[in-house]
Amino acid sequence: MQIGRVNINKPVALAPMEDVTDISFRLTCKRLGADLLYTEFTSSEALIRDAKKALRKIVIADEERPVAIQIFGGVDAAMEGAAAIAEKMNPDFIDINCGCWVKDVAMRGAGAGLLRDLPRFEAIVRSTVRGTRLPVTVKTRLGWDAKSIIILDVAKMIEDAGARALTLHCRTRDQGHDGIADWSWLEKIKNIVTIPVIGNGDVRTPEDAKKMFETGCDGIMIGRAAINNPWIFREVRHYLETGEHLPAPTPQERIDVCIDHLRLSVQYKGDKYGILEFRKYYSGYLKGLPNIAKLRAELMTYLELSPILERLERYRTEVAEAMEQTCFL
Structure with missing residues (x-):
């Protein structure tokens, strides 16, 4: 899977999680086998205001590489400006959060809220791409709810808008973390786009990781399962390479x-x-x-x-x- 200067075969990535994936947790997961890291999502509006907390969230270390800075927002100019600020931190690429289901984000037209306004979604992607020389990627969901699963349209749109990869949390915004992630959409997306596709949602075991890769996706992303078990990355890699389980950490x-x-x-x-x-x-x-x-x-x-x-x-x-x-x- 290639995103700009990043080239990894079947990467197992750590998902960006607010109040979890700070630099100390990212480095811990890296040392335990995570192939690709993302910062916590950071508000574009806060970045362009030079808010200290926001700037601290996008500090990265060379040991983390490859690492992406994730930003979010619903205003074109703010996203363009935030992309330029994030680029100064020298990440390997910039990711746009278009999947956060939390009310305070989604109801303000950012995160998964963009799934209710595709022209706005496209404008956000294009403005972010315009704001940086680095590759830009997108993380999103299937749609707003079960009646509006629009991910196939979204996938084509973000590719046309200049995104270099798509990460899909295989649930709708309405589901949050409830229900079962529908991995079947990963194969459908792979059939219509040329950019890499990373699957996310319900990967809790090495067997889950293997099954998700069988959809044809280029990489997988692990979130909540890593919080209490950062060893999951080396466990997954070992299982994918050998078909055997590593002993649990002592x-x-x-x-x-x-x-x-x-x-x-x-x-x-x-x-x-x-x-x-x-x-x-x-x-x-x-x-x-x-x-x-x-x-x-x-x-x-x-x-x-x-x-x-x-x-x-x-x-x-x-x-x-x-x-x-x-x-x-």
């Missing part, structure tokens, strides 16, 4: 990755925000391990990095000793 590895991810969060956000915003990940990394409720409650009281690291490292030793004792029973 408790020690889970704790080690938790520590590494926390260090990255603090490195890029500082102690205060790096620690506070990381707290949501403890449950996922440590789920099923002994005394996790008590440990998590303790970790939530710390506001500095050193005591958290000391407690996690001590916990790693405690878990190892408990496992060793169990082996001798």
